[in-house]
Amino acid sequence: MKKIALIIALIIAFIQGSLAQINLEHEFNWLSAASVNLPTLGYKYYAMDAINNKCIIYNTDYTLYKQINIPMPSGYYLVDLQYVSENIFNTDPQLEFLYVIYKFDSTLGYGMYSTRIMNEAGTQLLQVDGGGYSLVYPAAQGSKLFVWMYDFSLSLYSIGTRVYSLPGSYSTNNSNTVDIQTESMLPYPNPARDFVLLPIPKGFDVRNVTISLFDKEGKMLPTEPFSFNGNLIKLSTIHLKPGNYYYRINQNTTTVSSGKLLIAK
Missing domain, CATH: 2.60.40.10 (Immunoglobulins)
Structure with a gap:
């Protein structure tokens, strides 16, 4: 009897496993959609509306939570929304955003990136002209922001990295944070030229x-x-x-x- 019960249990487990599949749950109309685990608000989805220059935040049931306008200098457009956090870039309770904007100067013949950090009230916390990609990592003396720098005014454009100390706390629960072991698997160079x-x-x-x-x-x-x-x-x-x-x-x-x-x- 025990053998029969065990066989039935194994058959049920096999059937359940074979029926498991990946299902489409939702489709955003925006780019750079991702999830984040915020210390106070919990899990949220966010996406980038590059046409209207907005960060759009959703609840886990995909209902709208909040929209935040992203100020855009003349001639620039929004290319990436890389981080949404509560306490990485400062210690107040407001949401913060790290985003990248881009402008191509047809007169000069090259493009320019700029990395910006602002809070939901519109206060700018950091501006890094030339910054095209950013990563947050823990370090011995607190959390650090690494910004990859690009200067396309040179025929062989230069690449460098700036390191900023952060007043807020790093959390491995924040799904914005890139695992250092997988970083080597990212495309390079990015931005690319030829x-x-x-x-x-x-x-x-x-x-x-x-x-x-x-x-x-x-x-x-x-x-x-x-x-x-x-x-x-x-x-x-x-x-x-x-x-x-x-x-x-x-x-x-x-x-x-x-x-x-x-x-x-």
């Missing part, structure tokens, strides 16, 4: 590989030339205009890797 290196898993079979490229509206673009170099794919971006793009690496019908690219020239 090419970008896209990571692929170790031991990956490079046969039957295609790359799908999309603009910020989700329109699929013509395939750009690419080649393999170890665990990296070198994708040409020389024909792409400055802006925000998304890529997807496919093998046959399976998506192996995907991510976001910024192109600056």
Whole structure:
């Protein structure tokens, strides 16, 4: 009798496991959608409305919680919303946002990034002209903000990193924070100019590989030339205009890797 009960339990477990699947739960109309675990407010979703320059925050049931206007200097447009927090960039109870804006100067012939941090009341906490990508990490003396710097006024554009000490506290529960072990798997350089290196898993079979490229509206673009170099794919971006793009690496019908690219020239 015990054997029969055990067999039935195993069959039920197998059926339940085989029925498990990934289901579409919700679809945002905005880019850069993500989730964050805020110390006071708990879990929230947020997304970037690049057309109207807003940060839109949702409850976990996808109902609207709050919309915050992001001030935009003349000629710039919003390209990324990288962090939403309560206590990383200062210690008051207001929400804070780290975002990136971009401007292409046709007279000078190159683009310019600027990283900004503001709170929900519109007070600017930091402005880093040239900053295109940011990461928050814990350190021995408190939390640090690392901002990747780009100067496209040079023919071989310079790349550097600025490190800022933060008054707020770092929390590993904040889902904005990038795991340092996975950071090496991000595309590089990003922003890119003439090419970008896209990571692929170790031991990956490079046969039957295609790359799908999309603009910020989700329109699929013509395939750009690419080649393999170890665990990296070198994708040409020389024909792409400055802006925000998304890529997807496919093998046959399976998506192996995907991510976001910024192109600056």
